[in-house]
Amino acid sequence: MTKFIDLRNHPTLVSSVLLILVGLALNLIPSRLAIMFGIPLYLDCTGTIITAMLGGNLPAVIVGFCSNAINGISEPETMYYGVISIMIAVAATFFYHQRFFTNIPRLFVVIFTFALIGGGVGSLFTYFLYGLNFGQGITAPFAHAFNDVFGYSKFTSQLLADIIIDMLDKGAVVVLAMFIFRFVSRRLKNHLNQVFLRDSSNRDANKNVKHSLLRKVVVMVIVAEVLLGALASSIGFFLYRDNSIKRFVAIAKGVTNSAAHVVDADRIDEFLTVGDSAEGYKDIEEALYGIRSSFPQTKYLYVYKIERDGCHVVFDLDTDGEPGSEPGSVVAFDPSFEPYLPTLLTGGEIEPIVSDDKFGWLLTVYTPLKNASGKTVAYAAADISMDEIKSDEAMFFIKMLSLFFGLSIIIMSIVIELVNRGIVIPVNRMALAAMKFSGTTMIASTMDTEKVNLDKIRNAADRVVGLGIRSFDEIGNLYDSLSSMASDTYNFIARVQAQAERISKMQEVIIMEFAEVVEARDKSTGNHIKKTAAYVEALAEQLKKEGKFADVLTDEFVHKLKRAAPLHDIGKIAVSDLILNKPGKLTDEEFSIMKSHTTEGWKILTKMVEDAGNTIDANYLNESIDMAHYHHEKWDGSGYPTGIKGEEIPLSARIMAVADVFDALVAERVYKKPFTYEKAMAIITEGAGKHFDPDIVETFTHISEKLYSERTRLDQSGSEASIHLDSNAQKS
Template sequence: MKKKVERSVILNYVAIFGGVFLNFALSFLSYKVELPMYFDSIGTIGVAAVCGMLPGFLVAVFTNLICSLYNPFAIYYAILSVLMAGVTAVFVHRKYFKKKYMYLVFILILALISGGLGAIIQFLLLGQPQYVEVSHLSEYMATHFGLNFYVWFFLVNTCLNIVDKGIAVWIVFLVLKFIPEKNLDGIWDIGWQQRPLTPVELKRIKLSSKKNGGKLQKRVSRMLVIAAFTMTIIMGVISMHLFYTNAKERYIANATGAAKMASNVINTDRLDAYAKKGHEVGDYIEIENALYDIRSNFEGVEYLYVVRIREDGCQFIFDLATDTEEPYAPGEIVPFEEAFEEYLPALFAGEEIAPIESNEKSGWVVTKYYPVKDYSGNTVCYACADVKMDYVSDYFKGYVIKVVLIFSGFFLLILAYGMWLSRYFLVYPINSMAACTNDFMSDDDNQTALEENVRKIKALDIHTGDEIENLYRTLCTMTESTSEKMKDVRQQAKAINQMQTGLIITMADLVENRDSDTGYHIQKTADYVKIILAGLKKKGYYSKKLTPKFIADVEMSAPLHDIGKINIPDAVLNKPGKLTDEEYEIMKTHTTAGKAIMEKAISTVKGESYLKEARNMAAYHHEKWDGSGYPEGLKGEVIPLSARIMAVADVFDALTARRVYKDPMPFEKAMDIIVKDSGTHFDPKCVEVFVDAEKEVRRVLKKYQE
């Protein structure tokens, strides 16, 4: 088995590496020739179909990871590849492909995942289709056939992927047809840390787990989902926070650099001239162009300008135009915004101040004021650079989308690995042990079944290498020890039963030997009782009462039904003629005497339930169905069943037996009396099965007559 597992592991590794390489090769070729299809899922679908969900997920993630080396957008589609691997594994594992139309359903689902969701991802990342050809076709369809451009892009992309995934599925399943199914099963079963369970055993475990609420599987699944989701969220939030902070700091550094560089190109001697005449001053345009160059070299800088700080506001010396806004005119004075008020003392003092974040006229911006000094070292104006935080915000939104797409693929991979780990290292081993233990406990009354269940437990061969394996080893030892002890107990019980049977027969013989007129009465009534019990069982009468234990107890204790006769005087017991009324009353006391003897035995030998049936037969075998019997005049089913059975056996033997005062009654006449008294003296059901067993009754009668 170990060699088989190692072979399966090797085949899985080969399949995973082969799947990644095949995806990479076809995807790279498609990318280089600029086909509007990827051909990067053949390996993923094939590995998921052959090896299962987790290997399929690994191929999906690593394919997109490697493909991102030449196609930076590939990593964002990892979630789509993972979903396709999952769908493939489910379809194969549940054998959906037995129905031919499911191939078309399968291809359509893959196309919707890859094409439909892929179109949404392209819009989120690029704001437009990735391929120009797809964009042109979508525009053409929207222009000539109506509907929205985005709807047509969704449809066009999905249709292209129907072709793409159709080819992939055709290739994969064409190859799979040449691989024997038993080989595929061996590769799929790589995860087992025990003897692989058969489909029947798996179904039984699932039903048992479902019956008990499946709490272990649910708890483990819930824990894995929460852990993976929490880890993904924490990592995502931390990375996004770091990105946002770094991006903001980078833009602020750009604003500082732009302002500082701008301060170096300002001619401080001509500030008044710049403010009054602007572009009329000879070098104004030259400086302005230099400022444009500076702004273009610093990413994120939207506004670059030079101002003088005055009591009535900022006087603009230089201000650059943007795509959406005209610049302030040279010399124009603009009141201070509210966000600048706390910094005004420092500005009037000519000091450098920290970047100021504001959200007023110019929107959400961070402004850096850098002092421009004259030759004497005095601050005469400020070079200012504004970074629009909208850049950071927009960039951050795109980053969030990318993080979510990347982490979602890895999230599903981690979750699948955790589920695989818990299933094969925890859930299956524990449920297998539980199922075998239940079988072991339910068959505790059958030594052969116990020993067979011990073999089944040992055959599980759980080898997780952890506490679960230790538990399994302990369970094996415990069940084997229990089976051996139960075997010893059964042997002792068998010996005790034999001794008890001998004592019962001996006690019964003591009574019979005192009665010189009974002639095999004990043996015959015991056999008749067995016949009636078998007949009732066969017809399903009193099924709740006729348990194997009850039948064994009645058969064992039947010889004791006349134990009370040990108290009857010999003169009455062995009288050759008919008893007087007084003597008959004495004879009737054998029922109460028998009951007293058995109750004393029961109190002495506790737990021996067969003596309870011996007591019932000894006390009540002369009760009648209509309530006219003795000693208590019980009626119908109130009379214990064992006593009702013995009543038929006892009377039939009395009728057919030879006595000193009478000859044996013919079989047919005796049977007629039994039938006639059905429903008055006897339980009708007991009479019915006794009469039906005429052949067996004749055989017993003949046996003892000989």
């Protein structure tokens, strides 16, 4: 059963074929109409230009060459101009990609370039093929004007006339192509861009590429084509010359064989003695003239008797006003014949001789004349002019180069397209996806483990896997390895993150429990560490919302403050229970010991970070060191333990100072009753610029009432849970 290809399953093939057919129609129909209505233009490359704009180099080259091939059915010589159409296709593709069709000045460059190719190169091509074709066709008026008015040579006049006519023609063609292109829908243009793989990944990936792989392939293909063209042309040239010489040898032998039949060999000596007075001599000479005229390539025709003293003339026809030698005269041997003299003197046959002397480039053939007894008595000789071979060779060479390089450009375009589709674009897509994946994982490696966005990494991995490159070669193998690497990397990061999160939570729980154990020794503080942690987080969020300390207060920094806050009083482990829980006022010595909890906390946390190294998430512990050490420093420098002031105090400690004092004021302690909210805030606001950072106090006043209300509600409910403000409270 016959199976037919379902074209619906091959949209790329259908689109390509349709674009080429439309391009051919736009080339052939306008040119036929121009001929039909006598329009003095060619209009034969509209389709080539519009195809280059919509589909790129390959379909445009095919349209240009096939247009000449179709025209060559009725006019075979048109085939040899296919290379010019291909050059226009390549130029149109280049100009479109370089956006030369977008403004008027650049359009003139496009039109002039097309005119130089079509008119200039085409005129030279015609000259080398057929000689000077002056003053013919639609260029005749311009050619005669340049020749008669300006005094230019016929060659220059014809060249300029061809370029001018072609500028008018290409101007009309470019305008027509742009008009058609303007009415092509955006959807169709995008579809053709996808079909012919105008891929943005090439541009993005090539930003970091110094030497493009496609450019290297193009250079290699061009070099290979040039070398192959030179080799093929040389071989073709020598084969053509060899065949031409063989053809001329056959002509020369035909001439001498005919002469041998006309001349009576038994009367050679009589003709030498009597000359043209001999009976029948004139008739034979007339017959020889007839033979020579039948073969226009024959320059000289003569009959010689070869003797040791020279060539004895029997017949020697006049040539172009140059009289032949008289019968019986002796012509000296030409030096080029010396190698053949022994054979000629014995009456033998010699191979055709090619000589280039004062008589020109000649092919000489000698045919023996034998008498009745079979003895060679003379030779009929013909000199064939080889000058015709030169012009034939030049024409053959130009035609061959035209066809060869026309087909070579098509082959090169196909090779480039295949390399682009099969290698360059897949590699660039993989490189771009790999760069994005690498960038995502690199960012992840520099972040807190719990901050890693697995969704972004998964999306980057999916971009690699989703390329869908299907080839059963090294590119396919590379893609499979890259996809596997992306998937494995994502899975590894996910496992590491899950494990790191578990470890981080375990560390945080252990440290928090340790802090609570220390805090529990102070019977007066209750849930102080949890409440201050909540205040710190809420205050930092509000500061961030109001745009204060924007260069420091990032989401990550706020998160670190929340985790670091519970450790601010860790140094109390070094303070005696008697001092911590003393109901009365501390002595100076006891207060000095109490103040040491800041430096002791700094020492404990610093040693913890140093000893743990990379085995613990020390990111937030660095902030806890600052909080523990400096949370009793004051804005005016009167605090302890170092007496630093203002912005010398770390921001984390300045925030903790407000939270710590506020909780101490409103909380009930063994040595005091809780202050009212109003009294506590009065103390806080009074301390702005003295004890506290005034900017932080200002912000705290915006949220303090809500914080206090939430704290009171939890205290009344008897809950020991930490204060967690809802999102509305935190952002109010």
